[in-house]
Amino acid sequence: MNLKEWIKTLIFYEILLGMKATLAHLLHYKPITLQYPHEKKPLPSNYRGMLALLRYDDETEKCVGCDLCEAACPSRVIRVVSAEVPGEPTKRYSKEYYMDMTRCLFCGLCVDACPVDALGMTQEYEWAVYDKRQLQLNKQQLLAIGDRNFPVREKRLEFQHPNVAYFNVGFKEIPQKEA
Amino acid sequence: MDTGIRLALTLAQIGAVMVAVLLTVALLTLLERKVLGWMQDRMGPMEVGPYGILQPVADGLKLFFKEDIIPAGANKFMFSMAPILSLVPALIGFAVIPFGPDWTIDVGGVNFKPFVITDINIGVLYILAFASIGAYGIILGGWSSNSKYSLLGGLRSAAQLISYELNVGLSIVGVLLLSSSLSLVTITNAQAGGFWNWYFFAWGSFPQAIAFMVFMISSIAETNRTPFDLPEAESELVAGFFTEYSGMRFAFFFLAEYGNMILVSCVATVLFFGGWHAPLEVLQGPEWMHGITGIIWFAIKVASFLFLFFWIRATLPRLRYDQLMRFGWKVLLPIALGNIVLTSIFAYIFP
Numbered sequence: 001m002n003l004k005e006w007i008k009t010l011i012f013y014e015i016l017l018g019m020k021a022t023l024a025h026l027l028h029y030k031p032i033t034l035q036y037p038h039e040k041k042p043l044p045s046n047y048r049g050m051l052a053l054l055r056y057d058d059e060t061e062k063c064v065g066c067d068l069c070e071a072a073c074p075s076r077v078i079r080v081v082s083a084e085v086p087g088e089p090t091k092r093y094s095k096e097y098y099m100d101m102t103r104c105l106f107c108g109l110c111v112d113a114c115p116v117d118a119l120g121m122t123q124e125y126e127w128a129v130y131d132k133r134q135l136q137l138n139k140q141q142l143l144a145i146g147d148r149n150f151p152v153r154e155k156r157l158e159f160q161h162p163n164v165a166y167f168n169v170g171f172k173e174i175p176q177k178e179a
Numbered sequence: 180m181d182t183g184i185r186l187a188l189t190l191a192q193i194g195a196v197m198v199a200v201l202l203t204v205a206l207l208t209l210l211e212r213k214v215l216g217w218m219q220d221r222m223g224p225m226e227v228g229p230y231g232i233l234q235p236v237a238d239g240l241k242l243f244f245k246e247d248i249i250p251a252g253a254n255k256f257m258f259s260m261a262p263i264l265s266l267v268p269a270l271i272g273f274a275v276i277p278f279g280p281d282w283t284i285d286v287g288g289v290n291f292k293p294f295v296i297t298d299i300n301i302g303v304l305y306i307l308a309f310a311s312i313g314a315y316g317i318i319l320g321g322w323s324s325n326s327k328y329s330l331l332g333g334l335r336s337a338a339q340l341i342s343y344e345l346n347v348g349l350s351i352v353g354v355l356l357l358s359s360s361l362s363l364v365t366i367t368n369a370q371a372g373g374f375w376n377w378y379f380f381a382w383g384s385f386p387q388a389i390a391f392m393v394f395m396i397s398s399i400a401e402t403n404r405t406p407f408d409l410p411e412a413e414s415e416l417v418a419g420f421f422t423e424y425s426g427m428r429f430a431f432f433f434l435a436e437y438g439n440m441i442l443v444s445c446v447a448t449v450l451f452f453g454g455w456h457a458p459l460e461v462l463q464g465p466e467w468m469h470g471i472t473g474i475i476w477f478a479i480k481v482a483s484f485l486f487l488f489f490w491i492r493a494t495l496p497r498l499r500y501d502q503l504m505r506f507g508w509k510v511l512l513p514i515a516l517g518n519i520v521l522t523s524i525f526a527y528i529f530p
Contacts, residue, residue, distance in 0.1 A: 013483070015494070015495065018494040019490055019491070019494045021494070022490060022493045022494045023218075023490065025218050025220055026214070029217055029222065030451070031216075031217075031220055031221050031222050032220050032221065033221045033222050035222070035225060089438045112368065116513050160281045
């Protein structure tokens with residue numbers, strides 16, 4: 001070995017280089033830790049969190065009990081019992097709506113499947129419970145989740161476009177009724 | 180009457196030193212995690228107290244309340260003895276270390292040295308002897324756990340310990356040649372003056388810097404710290420000889436490791452860096468303040484060495500066992516012997 005390598009071995013040169021690197025990290029201290037319960041990670045806007053049932057702005061439920069979400073779910077999480085709205089024979093609603101969140105994948109296929117946009121995904125992820133039965137949600141609980149996460153509500157479809165009942169169609173501009 | 184006073188004073192001294200050491204050990208468990216975290220771009224424990232200060236309390240409580248399991252087929256007596264055999268030598272070494280100036284106070288007719296518990300004239304030998312007994316605790320711990328991994332870990336650790344003990348002993352001989360005394364108080368007093376008198380620099384004699392390096396590396400191996408911690412590493416050999424220990428016994432092994440670390444740092448400052456002396460005379464303060472400033476400078480130096488231990492842990496990967504043994508016997512031992520030869524030649528030519 002030539003002289004330079006000898007000296008490097010004798011004074012532990014590479015080890016000192018490593019120690020300089022660690023000291024540099026200590027002195028220019030920039031932690032990358034996110035301290036979880038006090039600081040939470042900012043979530044993207046299309047984050048698929050806990051599911052919720054939505055309402056219209058006159059407090060009526062959007063869900064018409066069509067069972068399309070039950071059919072779309074890959075884990076068979078949803079169980080719907082639908083019925084006619086008493087007193088309005090052309091309208092239906094879901095009399096019972098159960099979601100078993102212990103099986104849910106949070107894939108969002110049910111949200112995509114719903115024709116009236118009655119299902120939404122919130123940004124809640126802190127749903128750990130001590131008792132699994134608290135994760136079998138019924139309609140009341142799902143509506144409650146929706147109420148606290150979706151403060152801005154749509155108008156009923158009938159009042160969105162007069163004379164025309166559009167379902168789940170993405171027009172940017174609604175054609176106005178001619179006078 | 181005399182005996183009573185002396186006994187009371189000594190017990191008070193021992194109590195003070197033990198409290199200081201145990202508090203430091205508790206603090207070290209937290210500081211190690213924090214400093215390692217800061218060096219790795221993360222924070223250490225932050226939850227328990229403000230900035231994680233109460234973490235050692237939480238750790239201590241947890242270990243205290245854990246279930247005390249003795250493996251089936253383990254030798255119960257040895258299993259219980261091993262942590263104690265590890266801890267006691269680590270703590271007992273503090274009896275000879277001078278923390279401050281060599282004052283003698285006359286209390287009720289009893290000559291009392293407040294800054295060193297006992298100034299026996301073979302201090303260095305005493306410390307080395309008790310370090311060797313510490314190895315017993317590890318071997319017995321590994322063997323009595325009735326588990327092949329613990330046994331292997333214990334054997335490896337024991338072999339590592341006795342190899343590096345030799346190097347520790349030999350690296351100290353240079354200092355002993357320069358000071359011609361084994362008593363730590365005498366060695367400290369011989370390094371009075373400025374920092375050039377410290378044996379690390381040893382103006383007028385052969386500087387013991389090489390011996391210090393050998394001593395430092397060997398003491399890292401003695402205390403089973405990274406990069407020499409193969410016998411106790413969590414991912415190798417399933418934590419080695421620690422494996423079957425839980426609760427308070429595990430806490431004792433931990434205390435023993437950190438106690439050994441502090442002891443070795445104290446010995447390094449006393450032997451190579453002038454103990455309680457300040458780097459420059461003027462920094463020591465007036466004569467009456469030497470007690471306080473002595474302890475402060477001693478603490479600063481010990482803290483720097485402990486930081487060095489953490490720093491090395493954060494930087495280096497672990498040595499494989501055969502690399503470790505080869506390094507100890509083939510590299511450090513010749514260097515230590517060479518240092519002794521050179522120091523003696525120097526001391527002979529320039530007495």
